[in-house]
Amino acid sequence: MAGKKLSSIFKKIILAVIILFTIITFIDFIRIINYSVYQRNPPVEIITEEDKIYFDLVHNKEIDWSRLNPTLEFISHEYDVADFKFVNLLRILYEFPGKIPVEVRDNIDKTLLAFRYWWDEPGENSMCYWSENHQILFASAEYLAGQLYVDKTFSKSGLNGKQHVIKAKRRILDWLEMRWKYGFTEYYSATYYIEDIAALTNLIDFAKDDELTVKCKIILDLLLYDVASQQVNGMFASVSGRAYEHNRKGEAADLGGVTKFLLRNEKIASHGLLNGFMLFRQYDMPHVLRDIANDTGTVIVEQINGLNISELKKEGYYGTGDKSMMMQWGMEAFTNHEVIRNSLKHIRGAAMFSNDFLKAFRYLDFTIIRWLHLEPLLVKIIHPATNGKAIQRAHTYTYRTKDYSLYSVQDHDQQQYADQHHIAGMNMGNHFSVFHTHPARNPGDNNHSPNYWVGYGRLPHVQQFKNVSMAIYAIPPKKNLTEAVLPGYTHAYFPVKKFDSVYIFNNYAFGKKGSVYIALIGKNNFSFRPGTNDDLIQRGRKTFWIMEAGSAVEDTSFQRFIGRIQKNGISFSEENLELVYTSGNKKQRLKFGETRAHATQARFASPYVQMANDQQKIISFQGKSLLLDFYNPKRICSLPQE
Incomplete structure (x- = not known):
């Protein structure tokens, strides 16, 4: 009798749990299908001219300042790649403040003070904050805007400019350290190296912080070493973490004129993101990089870039803090079973189910799935093609x-999958x-x-x-x-x-x-x-x-x-x-599937890098050298820089 009674109670409990789970799931379903999604792109194309305006200012041309209105409209709506628009807009503000009319400056100030500079600030949009190039572009924009409006309050964050400078500096230093230790996740990318160069150049030219500017120069040195050692007679096309069709085919592969500058000191007039780099305000190009670019010898250049997902925990990037998510999402690891719970927790905390890039994650945002930690199991079963986005x-x-x-x-x-990887080719x-x-x-x-x-x-x-x-x-x-x-x-x-x-x-x-x-x-x-x-x-x-x-x-x-x-x-x-x-x-x-024992596991193995460790790297060739010490920090060239 007692057994039957217990059995009856147990059945009632099971039924109650099922009913509860059903109700919770139904409520979740209604919530999920009613998520709104912000527009990633303008409904009608907005042609922005901040790059051309800056170029015209540099060349002392008369400016029609109404040409800047589309840029401010684009930024104020927080459309994707709004961070690109900051590059030359900030150069205008820092280099030509006296030429900007009062009413135009007021409009610029209002726009920049109302912007959402990072995913941890209140608000929602469909901007991509997370890929490697966007991380440094947003951090550079936030730092320089904060430095510009040091005592003013930014409406999205509620922070003043000084607080934004401190906050952005931490992210910049984290980003720079990742590049120093592991190289570029978007390695040898003829598309995204341009954005990295633009962000680093702005910080080098305008940041009032010696540690920051020297470390930015060091990472820019390493990026330009990549370009110098991979290009052939001015064409920068190689394997890559992120490559598009024209990159793989070797089309428009001079990196916006960077290879021409490396080879022949030829500065290309530009209307784009590389305006500042070509002007060279504060960055001093080491001679040795030009010599490497011009080397006509036969060389083998080996390098290790990035981390495997399996290495994240050991290296300290396995949590859901800013630094960890910058590494995980910077390597495009979103749905892989090791990190899927981190992704969902981060999306919830940053209000990004409304982000057009991430909207599909809502279908895993069920309370029962979260309570029972079923996300890793589900993605193992489904094995989504998005696992192949991870750049390892x-x-x-x-x-x-x-x-x-x-x-x-x-x-x-x-x-098994690969999103934008390029892993074999010939120039x-x-x-x-x-x-x-x-x-x-x-x-x-x-x-x-x-x-x-x-x-x-x-x-x-x-x-x-x-x-x-x-x-x-x-x-x-x-x-x-x-x-x-x-x-x-x-x-x-x-x-x-x-x-x-x-x-x-x-x-x-x-x-x-x-x-x-x-x-x-x-x-x-x-x-x-x-x-x-x-x-x-x-x-x-x-x-x-x-x-x-x-x-x-x-x-x-x-x-x-x-x-x-x-x-x-x-x-x-x-x-x-x-x-x-x-x-x-x-x-x-x-x-197939059998890994060869490689000659080296060092990050660099080439005739050009004679010493490479966590503390220092020495790039040398034909009697010229460049010593880079990230943690001290310092750069020492054996000859005067150009």
Whole structure:
């Protein structure tokens, strides 16, 4: 009898819990579907001219100040990339305050004092605060605005300018230290390095803080070392944490004129974010960086950039504080099971379910899921394609000669998906690049990232030794629930019309541009996608691509290069996913998923960096050197700077 009574009570408790959970879930559902989302972009395009106005002021031109109104409108609505608009607007305020009419200055002041400078301030919008370049752009804007309005109150935060300076300085120092210790998450990005340069230049020119300005110079030195060591004859195209189609193809790859400046001290007149950099107020370019850019020797440049998600806890970036979230979201780690609860907690605390970039997270904002800690389990089950946004630790390898560069990210297969990664390619001199990829979308579907030419549907496993790069693709037979498509082929950008000579036969494709040669070898025969002469298709889900570089110096004639490559030995096991390639007397083996023991685990391994540790880095070449000490901080050049 007692047992039946207990059983009856237990059933009633279970029923009550089910009813309670149902009610809570229903209330959550009503709340979630009623979330509003802020517009990311203006409903009608706003053409802003703050960059051109600053340029005109520098060149003593007469200014129609009404041209600044669209910029202030854009900022006041807090549309995405409003932080970009601050770069030259702040330069106008700092360099030409006496030229701004009183009524225009009043409007500027009101706009800047009402802005939401960081995700911890009250308010909501759809600005992207979190990627690496946006972090330093927002922090730079907040610091310099706070310094400008030191005694005034900012309406969103309720803080005065001095408090904003203190708050922003902490974030800037954290960001700089991450770059010092781990490099750039958006490594070698011809798009996002421009934004980093712009933010750092503003701080160097205008921040009234010696520690801050010296540390900004140090990180700008390291960024320009990246550019100098990766560019070939003025073209900055390499592997990258974030690359778009034109970046991968080597188009507009002079980094807004930065490579021309590095090579020839040629300052490019600009209307863009690099106005300040080209003017060079306070930054002193070390001679050694120019010498590295102009080096015509054959070098191997290895570098480690970023962290793996598995390393976050050990390195102290696993919590939900500002510093930890800057690292996690800076590496685009949002939905990975290790950090999904952090993401949701942060979104709730910063009122960002209304942010257009993050609106999908609302569907995990159920109380029961949070109470039972089900988020990691759910994302493991769903395995969303967004896991591939995470930009993890990259061991980059570049083989650079005076004629070309061949580059890869070694053993970079931590994720099946990849959003905007670029992990293997070759520069044909300074003309264009060649690369292979697995498309994540059908041709012409360019409104998403990844797509046909951006990122990868599924990552290959890549290894490189000098002028030979090998990659294995293993595409599963069925797509994941969150994938748009999962094509059963890979393809390469191989623009026939840009080559001087091309020879394609079965599974071989050869190209010549000037004195540079390239060979592409696949498991299966190549064919161009119908209607194209630059999109080389290789059918098959388990395939390989071998890329070998050559030149007139190494192989004399193009015909001799072709003959040599066709004699090379190749064996591939589709079952074991193992590739062996013998070129000359060099035999290389690649097995999918098997990591090679790398020669170094140091952050830098190249002829140009003789000492690299947590405390100091010495960049040296041809008798010139640059000592960088982040924690003291100081920069010492062996020769006078330019």
